[in-house]
Amino acid sequence: DVKVTQSSRYLVKRTGEKVFLECVQDMDHENMFWYRQDPGLGLRLIYFSYDVKMKEKGDIPEGYSVSREKKERFSLILESASTNQTSMYLCASSWTGVSYEQYFGPGTRLTVT
Amino acid sequence: EDKVVQSPLSLVVHEGDTVTLNCSYEVTNFRSLLWYKQEKKAPTFLFMLTSSGIEKKSGRLSSILDKKELFSILNITATQTGDSAIYLCAVEAWSGGSNYKLTFGKGTLLTVNP
Numbered sequence: 246d247v248k249v250t251q252s253s254r255y256l257v258k259r260t261g262e263k264v265f266l267e268c269v270q271d272m273d274h275e276n277m278f279w280y281r282q283d284p285g286l287g288l289r290l291i292y293f294s295y296d297v298k299m300k301e302k303g304d305i306p307e308g309y310s311v312s313r314e315k316k317e318r319f320s321l322i323l324e325s326a327s328t329n330q331t332s333m334y335l336c337a338s339s340w341t342g343v344s345y346e347q348y349f350g351p352g353t354r355l356t357v358t
Numbered sequence: 359e360d361k362v363v364q365s366p367l368s369l370v371v372h373e374g375d376t377v378t379l380n381c382s383y384e385v386t387n388f389r390s391l392l393w394y395k396q397e398k399k400a401p402t403f404l405f406m407l408t409s410s411g412i413e414k415k416s417g418r419l420s421s422i423l424d425k426k427e428l429f430s431i432l433n434i435t436a437t438q439t440g441d442s443a444i445y446l447c448a449v450e451a452w453s454g455g456s457n458y459k460l461t462f463g464k465g466t467l468l469t470v471n472p
Contacts, residue, residue, distance in 0.1 A: 249400075280462075285367075287464035288401070288446060295457050303459070304359075335400055347460065349400030 248272070249350040251336055257356045264323040266353050268336030274348075275341040277319035279303075279311065281332040282352075288335065294319055295341070326357045360385045364447050364463035372471050375437050379466045381447030382429040389458055391423055391430050394446040396465070401446055405432075437470045444468075 252267035268277065278293045280303075290303030292311040300311050308330060312320040319338075323330055333354050337347040361384045371377055383391065390408045394401035405414045407423035407430060414421050418437075423430045434441055444465040453459045 276457075278459075285464060287364075288448075288462035290459060290461070293459055295455075301453065301457075301459075304461070337400075341457075346403055346406075347401075349402075351399050 249336060249338055249348050251334075251350040251353050253353050254351060255354045255356075257358065258323075258326050259358055260327060262323075262326050262357075264326045264355065264357075266321040266323075266334055266336075266355070268319045268321070268338075268350055269317055270319075270336075270338040270348070271317065272338065272340075272348070273316065274338035275316070276339045276347075277313065278337040278339075278347065279309075279319065279321045280335045280337065281305070282335055283332050291321065326355075328357050331355060331357045360449065360451055360461040362447055362449050362461050362463035364445075364466050366466060367464060368467040368469070370469045370471065371437055373438055375470075376433065376435045377437060377468060379432040379434075379445050379447075379468070380429065381431070381463055383447075383449045383461075384428065385449045385451045385461065387452035388425075388449060389452060390450045392448045392450060392460065393421055393430075393432050394448065396444040396446055397442075404445075434468075437468075439470050439472055442468060442470045 249270045279291045294313045310322045336350040339347045393404040405421045410425040421432045447463040448460040
């Protein structure tokens with residue numbers, strides 16, 4: 246079974262803090278994705294990566310950065326957390342050219358106070 | 359900018375009813391349309407549609423794509439309480455090189471009451 250894990254299920258941070266969300270997959274997938282999910286807005290793509298050290302902006306990259314130093318790990322970084330970044334964050338991975346069959350992690354519910 | 363619109367946003371039905379969920383899209387470099395089911399946690403993949411007019415079927419669920427009119431429908435017949443979930447539509451589009459990305463709709467929240 247493909248396994249995508251995320252470092253925390255629930256996280257509470259203060260405004261201005263630097264926040265790291267980690268995602269690890271064990272299927273040797275080339276592609277990894279970070280989404281946020283908000284009520285009434287659906288799933289929105291923040292950043293994605295097709296290879297180690299490679300990143301592409303998604304639809305809402307502002308306020309976020311990412312890091313992919315190893316193939317299995319994709320980190321989402323909030324340089325200075327703000328209350329409007331309170332959300333559910335979902336990581337996903339897939340094989341090259343097969344982005345439709347994405348395997349999702351369990352999600353991290355981040356609250357910024 | 360790629361756009362995916364789902365309707366209705368929410369729906370409440372009784373067990374045994376048949377439901378139709380809608381998804382329309384405006385996308386550059388379209389490759390496929392996907393349907394996902396999301397219960398409490400992460401989305402799980404249901405269908406991928408690439409060709410117009412060919413119905414995909416899995417048990418009580420079926421889906422079809424119209425590439426001319428740029429929409430898809432997901433049908434669920436004889437609904438059960440276990441069908442209660444958010445149903446997400448996503449469109450896969452080419453994003454350069456050999457790479458593709460997904461754009462999701464807002465989802466339809468389906469509640470099936472006993």
